[in-house]
Amino acid sequence: MDNRLTDFLSRLNAATTADEAWEMTVAFMEQMGATSLVYAAGEKLDDYSMYTTTPDWWMERYTEKQYAFHDKQLHHCMNYLNTSFLDLGSLKAQTFDGSAxxxxxxxxxxxxxxxxxxxxxxLPWADRSFGGMSLACDMSMPELQMLLSENGQIIHLAAMYSHSIIQTLLRNEQAQAAPLSAREKECLLWLARGLNSERIADRLNIARITVDTHIGSAKRKLGAATREHALAMAIQLGIIAP
Known part of the structure; x- marks a missing residue:
């Protein structure tokens, strides 16, 4: 593995907050040739988060005019998995219909x-979610393609790993901000010890639907995709100790 990537991944693993991981990602991608960086992830247009190094004035305009609904690159990330290119130099020279x-x-x-x-x-544990990272450059498209022919694999691997780390840290921060109730912890604890919902209900002397409700609530608070994922996060965060 390339030493630049190995060093980056090592430092990224030591990040304790999503903001810290983002700053490390920006520094690495700038070394790779990016002028500015945009990273977005979420489930839909009205439920996503964005990190960017683009100028403040641009983001103010982007937000005020709701450009997310007409952002080609964002929509591409929501619907496709292949790499997308945008040649702004070529677009300027074209006569187009004035689409949004x-x-x-x-x-x-x-x-x-x-x-x-x-x-x-x-991410394998977030089936309904999308994510994407855009490297915006001041170089021409041929120059960018040359850059990618040399460092494309490194850049893609770094982006994938950054996405995983940032989302994990965001979920951890979300979980710490919304603590689980005593009953939610109790249900997860027995789940971790191998009991299903029916047996947990018998042990706690409550209805099975109540157990499922507690586990579902814990799953939402933790930002988990499944009850197994919620259980793994609760253990990782030290919320429960089986």
Whole structure:
């Protein structure tokens, strides 16, 4: 494995907050040639988070005018898994129909960006979620493609690992901000000891549907995709000790 990537992954593993992991990712991607970086992840357009190094004035305009609904790269990450390219230099030279998507892309070029490569990202424990990282560069598209021919695999692996670490840390922070109730912890504890919902209900002298409700609530608070994932997070965070 490339030493640059090995060093980056080692430092990323030591990150204790999502913000810290993001800062490490920015530093690495800038070394790889990115002028600015955009990272987004979530389930839908009204439920996603975004990290970016683009200028404040651009993000204020992006938010105020709800450009997310016309962002080609964001929509690509939501619907596809293949790498996407955006050649802003070529787009400027074209005569187009004035579509909202093209207008957003052209306005983005005002930040000094000439080309963009976007990497859709997924996590095995978050089936309904999307993620993506865009490296925006001031170099031409041929120059960007040359860069990717040399470092594309390293960049993609770094983006995938960053996505996993940032999302894990965000879920941990979310779990710590919304502590589980005593009954939710108790249900998870017995689940960890091998009991199913029916046996947990018998042991706690409550209805099975109540057990499922407690486990479902714990799952939501932890931001987990399944009850098994919620159980693993509760153990990892020290919420329960089987």
């Amino acid at each position: 998507e093209d207008k957003v892309s052209l306005e983005f070029s005002e930040t000094g960006i000439a080309s963009v490569v976007t990497l859709p990202l997924r």
